[in-house]
Amino acid sequence: MTVKKLAKNDFDSFIDAIIQSKKVYGPQVKGEKYDFAQLNAAQDLCMDYDVSLLPPTKYFLPVRETLMTFEVGGGYTSQQDEEPFVLVGVHPYDLVAINQMDILFSQDNYDSHYMTRRKHATIVACDVVTPSANVFASSMGTAVVKEGADVLVTDIGDGYLLEAMTDKGAILLASATRATEADASDMQKRQAVRDVNQKSLNKHELKCDSAYLPKLLSQAYDHSVWEEMAETCFACGSCNVVCPTCYCFDVKDDVNWDMASGKRERCVDGCLLDGFTKVAGDHEFRKVQAHRFRHRLFRKAKYVPAKIGGQIACVGCGRCVSACLPNIANPVTIYNKLLDDLGMS
């Protein structure tokens, strides 16, 4: 598919026109940070944001949602969110996370709530303009993407290059009537942006190829690092909640006052939290905080990769590093320490 070019003010008009017909979500200013929220006008969209407080995965797996309503002893009605929307400004690392979630939520028990939203979404990804304080996407191979979005936007200074990657993306781009075809010099500029990002989104540098991590962890289960780091863990779950690849949830029923009908909700949960592994009969299979701490790092680089064809489920967004008050959540620090102690075999 051809790559189109839009002047920046024409890009705004393009987005404003989409807002007229569909819900559009994109990164906007929130205090001194950025977060994804519904766009009322293109002028609120910050395509040069560094990182959002919460990952855009929240539009597919909300922190709280009603799965179904039920009548006690009389069946249920599943709640499906079928409203089409456009998600603009997704960074490559977050896009990789969404694509990983797509695999996870469609395998084993197909999750219709997630997948219905996903099918009704059009994703406009964008290359990073401003690296965030703790990004390490370059170390995780997620700084630049070639697929997974419907449209990929790159800021080349004097305008945006827009590439449709799917038919859905091509239909969206067809409405950008002021777009011209990108020429060879524009394409070179785009390549230059990506070449820089490929290496420079790396505030924390992993000392090995990320593909080696599952093997590294297979020797590290009983390492002392888990206990050392967990000593100052609040068990606050901030690292879980801000993570684009953490998808664990809890399910609760709430019965109405008529005691005959109610709703089933799911809400965010996290493996660092007290009570996460508590099951019927008050049994708890990860009682110690160090084991919970270890579990998160094993999920990212061993357990989940085994379910999604070897992809590492840490995309290097750095949100956990920023969110952790005692500063113990950085996966690179931990993996590097293990590399130092265990070496590469």
Next chain:
Amino acid sequence: MSKPRIAVFDFACCEGCQLQIVNLEEEILDLLAGADVVEWREAMSEQSDEYDIAIIEGSITRPEDEARIKEIRSRAKVLIALGACATIGGINKLKNNFDLDEVKTCVYGADAGKPHLATAMTKAVDEVVTVDFKVEGCPIDRKEFTYIVRCLLLGKTPEIPVYPVCVECKANGNPCLWDQGEVCLGPIIKAGCGARCPSNSHRCFGCRGYVDNPNVNAAKDVIEKYNLDIDTLKLKMSLFGSQQEPTVS
């Protein structure tokens, strides 16, 4: 099956949590349809010694309060502590940081020695009698209260979060108040409030009480990282988190 009889009693408190029940508006009719309220001083004149569920607001601060709460406990099948004063002692426990005679003189002056002004160390309700369910918060969250009552009417155990406020705060997409120089108690205080204060740019005051295992080592590290004084943290903790012994030394 007859409807369960509910009685509401207050001890040392501002009665604001009961007011939250009065303020249920349309839901109060649902509540009254599901249960018979037989005593509730703030809302009605009738009284009764026969009830199934006792809802207790306020903390236990005088010797005679202990006898009264024990009597209520002996009559009730289920006892619910309502609001921070009842569940954790609330701000009434600030008193425990000082000498009791000093406290009495400060408040009552020359009358401090009179017998009807006897006072004792403040206790949460569960420091005197067994509490079956707690509705945390200052004030309580109305939605949480009605959820707990519905669970009780169904014979189901309510599921109340045991994790810290940070979970709900982060899930709301809030920037962290610690990064803005605030000593927020979110990491060590139980969630369930929907992170209402930090979501409105106010630090967590700790009204729902500490999580089961608050990590004091982590708190010390964080205080150092942000170049703050440990006493600042202790002072913030003393508002809702004072114990039987002085919190602020």
